[in-house]
Amino acid sequence: MTFGVRMNSETAGRWANTKARFRRGPGTTYRKLQSLKFLLTRDHRAVRHFLRTPFARPMSLAARLSMLAQYMRITHAVRGYHTLTEILTVTEAILKRINPVVVEAGAGSGSSTAKLSIATRAAGGRLLVFDSFQGIPENDDVHHLLDGRPLTFRRGAFRGRLTAVKKRVAMFGAPEVCTFHKGWFEDTLPAFDARPDVVLLDVDLLSSTKTCVREIMPRLKEDGILFSQDGHIREIVALFLDEAYWRDEVGIEPPAVERRPKLLALRPRGVTQPGRAG
Numbered sequence: 001m002t003f004g005v006r007m008n009s010e011t012a013g014r015w016a017n018t019k020a021r022f023r024r025g026p027g028t029t030y031r032k033l034q035s036l037k038f039l040l041t042r043d044h045r046a047v048r049h050f051l052r053t054p055f056a057r058p059m060s061l062a063a064r065l066s067m068l069a070q071y072m073r074i075t076h077a078v079r080g081y082h083t084l085t086e087i088l089t090v091t092e093a094i095l096k097r098i099n100p101v102v103v104e105a106g107a108g109s110g111s112s113t114a115k116l117s118i119a120t121r122a123a124g125g126r127l128l129v130f131d132s133f134q135g136i137p138e139n140d141d142v143h144h145l146l147d148g149r150p151l152t153f154r155r156g157a158f159r160g161r162l163t164a165v166k167k168r169v170a171m172f173g174a175p176e177v178c179t180f181h182k183g184w185f186e187d188t189l190p191a192f193d194a195r196p197d198v199v200l201l202d203v204d205l206l207s208s209t210k211t212c213v214r215e216i217m218p219r220l221k222e223d224g225i226l227f228s229q230d231g232h233i234r235e236i237v238a239l240f241l242d243e244a245y246w247r248d249e250v251g252i253e254p255p256a257v258e259r260r261p262k263l264l265a266l267r268p269r270g271v272t273q274p275g276r277a278g
């Protein structure tokens with residue numbers, strides 16, 4: 001005779017599903033509760049702003065709520081490395097423009113890419129996505145958080161394979177507005193010839209940031225905006241505030257830098273060396 005609970009395979013399967021739902025990763029109940037909590041606390045100001053602010057093309061409240069719901073769905077399903085507040089700030093910049101060229105450098109698993117594609121489609125634009133799709137490159141960059149704690153990014157971190165990212169964008173976003181550029185930034189960025197309106201960098205390394213800035217910033221439209229999601233890294237903030245870096249290495253006047261606080265917004269002020277802006 002057997003005492004205790006004996007599970008048949010159906011019960012065991014159900015129990016495994018219940019346990020899985022209470023884990024923390026994408027697709028879990030924990031994740032949904034967390035984003036609901038953030039919606040009502042940390043992100044509620046940004047959400048209210050997004051629901052009210054005027055855009056270049058009129059957008060109904062229903063359309064805005066639907067966009068928010070799509071963003072939440074992506075957050076629940078795909079691992080991402082941004083807050084709703086951050087992605088809504090970039091979304092607003094996109095929606096304030098007509099037919100914008102949007103550039104994303106650093107796609108990770110595709111969470112931000114799927115969201116940016118939805119915003120870009122709504123604005124009638126196109127989205128150029130740059131990533132190694134192999135994660136962070138080999139590096140010996142020295143980084144610190146703003147409070148001085150050291151920070152390292154190991155090779156391969158944040159890797160999302162191109163096929164997986166494309167699949168997620170197809171499932172949750174707007175693949176028809178996206179072009180994917182696979183490879184190291186130093187190889188792929190020099191070849192692109194568009195003049196971006198809105199750029200989102202989320203690349204973690206100082207060396208990757210320098211490559212992106214050198215290649216993208218001089219081509220940004222005069223009224224364009226470049227966001228960096230790496231405002232928590234001391235060396236990257238210092239780079240953006242270094243006037244000599246902009247003049248001597250990038251060849252443009254130092255941009256206006258706004259700190260919000262992890263999301264940095266850079267607006268061009270002018271070209272120093274004619275020709276670099278393309």
Ligand SMILES: C[S@@+](CC[C@H](N)C(=O)[O-])C[C@H]1O[C@@H](n2cnc3c(N)ncnc32)[C@H](O)[C@@H]1O
Nearest residue numbers: 080081106107108112132135158184185202208
């Ligand atoms: C933190 S992840 C991006 C996360 C994504 N934006 C999100 O919010 O979900 C950083 C990305 O930068 C890419 N990356 C960093 N340096 C790179 C380089 N030099 N060339 C190509 N990709 C790079 C990595 O492959 C990785 O996908």
